[in-house]
Amino acid sequence: MTKQTRTAIIVVAAFVVLIVLLNAFYIVSETNQVIITQFGEPIGGATTTPGLHIKAPFIQKANYFEKRWLEWNGDANEIPTKDKKYIWVDTYARWRISDPLVFFQRVRDERGAQSRIDDIIDGETRNAVANYDLIEIVRSTNREFELTEETEILELAGAIYKIEIGREQIAQIILEKSSGTTPEIGVELKDVKIKRINYVDDVQRKQFDRMISERQRIASKYRSEGEGRSAEIRGQKEKELLRIQSEAYRTAQEIKGKADAEATSIYADAYNRDPEFYQFMKTLEVYRTIMDKETWLLLSTDSEFLKYLKSTNK
């Protein structure tokens, strides 16, 4: 054996040893976990601690699985509620591979798992939603709406109807029911949440009609309030006018009456000195006033005035 061949052999041997050594190590990161399989058969449990680990080179294979929480985002499902309202329900959930061995055996990979979770959660969502009225899925508490002048007149569906369990609890039911099944595929479910709820188009149209009629009711309420209030103000105005006028009339009459009384008393005081003379004076005055050129005067000669016409006797 020459020196050169020896060197070559050493180099090749070192290379082979290096490859074997490298294959004996595997790295587990913070984000994944590893199942070791030997000729396809799983050996031992999952390696979850991050760092450098050893396995038998070549005969054993490291299978990597995600360790972090994964997300499941379902397609929106058209589901009728208990009160027969058709809605789209869109949920999301968090899940993780809790038992990589079972997971590996049952569903192989995440894609397989996702489709199983689809089946499980969609089914449970359907059951849960169909068991409750729409309001239970929409509302979470029985908080009373703040009402304005505007909304007071509306019979608020939600305000009248009291919910028994509410959205959070329904999501919880979906989670609990689903969680019963998922360990079978090595999956732990967490936080099923209802992401979106919407009416299907038909129902939505009707709902819009309802909203429109609600607003029209508010609008007509405002209009009639406007009319009512303005009528009230006009009424108030009429009342005020009559008060002002009648008070003025009363005051005027009182003032006049007092003056009349005073005048009467002044006259009486003066004329009482000789009522007969007053009558005489006043009568003469009246003669002056009432007699004019239209008046015919027929005088008999026996009148006081004409007595001298026939005789000058005293």
Place this chain on the structure above:
Amino acid sequence: MSNGDFPSMEIRLPKIKPGIIKLGILGLVILIVLFSSFYQISPEEMGVILRFGKFVRTTDPGLHLKLPGIEQLMKVPVQRQLKLEFGFRTVKSGITTQYMTNQDTKKEARMLTGDLNVADVEWIVQFKIKDAYNYLFKLRDPDSTFRYMNEAVVRKIVGDNSVDEVITFGRARIAMEAKEELQQLCDLYEIGIEVNQLIFQDVNPPEPVKPSFNEVNESLQEKETKINDAYAEYNQEIPRAQGEAEQMIRAAEGYATERVNNAQGDANRFKAIYLEYARAPLVTRKRLYLEAINEILPKMNKKIIFDENQKNILPLLNLGDEVKK
């Protein structure tokens, strides 16, 4: 290794001393090692170092060293204010920011309110990554999960409010509640995100319903106009009536003054005349009487004097003609 064993090499290679080649390779290796050992973290970021996949430390902004080949660096922008938009997207931000909406964003915005009505709610959320470790290692898709969390939380809160609260006076409160609940959810999920602000942008009734909401506003204005008109009428007529009342009272007072003065005058006149009359009643009486007659008689056109013995003069008078006139 000796050169003498390979004479052919001397022909092909230029005459470079093998020591220099070795030195050059060594230098290159050292350079590569050095370059992959140093790393820089910019001010808005934080470095996360993994050794064989295991988390070992975080590093602050600046120049740092790591073990080449063994330690792996991940950068997380912890200081950066991040923003997500729901119900719309900013196309181009600038002085005149352009927004756009499409079928997807419309779906993001549409939600049911607690009175089973429908509202379109657009909102933004501003957040920071406060815990790089959690952000990287607790969830695989923190960004999309965070989107879902937003949608779920805002819809949940809106689902507990009436459409009027959502659209008008409850907006700020609802956004505040949503922000708090979102933060709680973030803490529960250990997503490593700190929610700074959740702000409602446009919140509207759905397009087909909008006109009826506008009608409400119009009717409100009509109402106010009607009331204002009525008040205007009130304010116009009442002062006038008050003025007229005042006038009536003043007139009455005038009447009173006149009446009393007249009475006083008449009385004084009578008293004066009476004083003189009392001194010579008979003559005065005659005088007054004759003065009056003197004054009255000339005014009259027809004066008929008949004898006291003549009876029934009336039938002779042609009164009818006079009456006819």
